[in-house]
Amino acid sequence: MRVAVAVLAGASALLVAGCGSQGIVLPTANGVSGTLAQPTTTPLAKGDPAAGKKLFTSEGCTGCHTYGPAGSHGTIGPDLDKLAQYAKQANQGTLPQFVAQSITTPGAYIQSGYQNVMPTTYGNLPAKQIADLVAFLTQK
Ligand code: HEC
The missing domain is CATH 1.10.287 (Helix Hairpins)
Incomplete structure (x- = not known):
């Protein structure tokens, strides 16, 4: 009626x-039944540092970066033992945000004294692997 x-x-x-x-x-419909889709991309997933350590070697990060926990001595990129200090100077969000951005979009911020030569292909890694690398690099 x-x-x-x-x-x-x-x-x-x-x-x-x-x-x-x-x-x-x-x-018009009175309401929506059924479940609404939840956003699937959380800004930063929780990573596993042990898995990140393996990736750090298998993805070739060791070739360019010095990082104590990985036992690497590369000098093409910044010394990642100083990452927390660099992140503060960069002032690009929290440490995990800065590290994730540095891996997926290396050119977004260039560490002073270094060339923009880090491969950009890591942005294609699955989110979980990025999270693992971030966990490994921010564990201390
Ligand atoms: C071909 C050499 C090369 C490889 C391989 C490489 N990087 Fe880099 N990386 C660099 C250089 C050079 C910079 C400095 C320029 C910049 O800030 O983008 C850098 C910057 C970074 C930074 C930011 C440091 C800062 O102080 O700004 C992080 C974090 C990082 N790399 C992590 C990684 C991880 C994780 C991998 C492996 C998945 C990796 N890199 C592979 C060369 C490399």
Whole structure:
């Protein structure tokens, strides 16, 4: 009954307005049933430092970076034992945010004294692996 009235009202509104879609009143759903999709991307997943350690070697990070916990001595990139200090100077969000950004978008912030030569392909790693690397690099 209500619906019929609404449609009638809509029809007359349309007549008066003479144009436009605003005049038409259509019955609308009263609510949504079922589950709504939850956002699947949390900003930073929780990583596993042990898995990150393996990735640090298998992804070739050791070739360019010195990092004590990985036993690496690369010098093309910054010494990651000083990462917390560098992150503070960079002032690009929290330490984990800065590290994640440095891995996925190396050019976003260039550590002073270094070239923008870090591969950009790490941005294609699964989020979980990024999180693992971040956990490994921020564990201390
Ligand atoms: C070809 C050499 C190279 C490889 C391989 C490489 N990096 Fe880098 N990385 C660099 C250079 C050079 C910089 C400094 C320029 C910059 O800030 O982007 C850097 C910067 C960083 C920074 C930011 C440090 C700072 O103080 O700004 C992090 C974190 C980092 N790399 C982590 C990694 C991780 C993790 C991997 C492996 C998944 C990796 N890098 C692989 C060369 C490399």
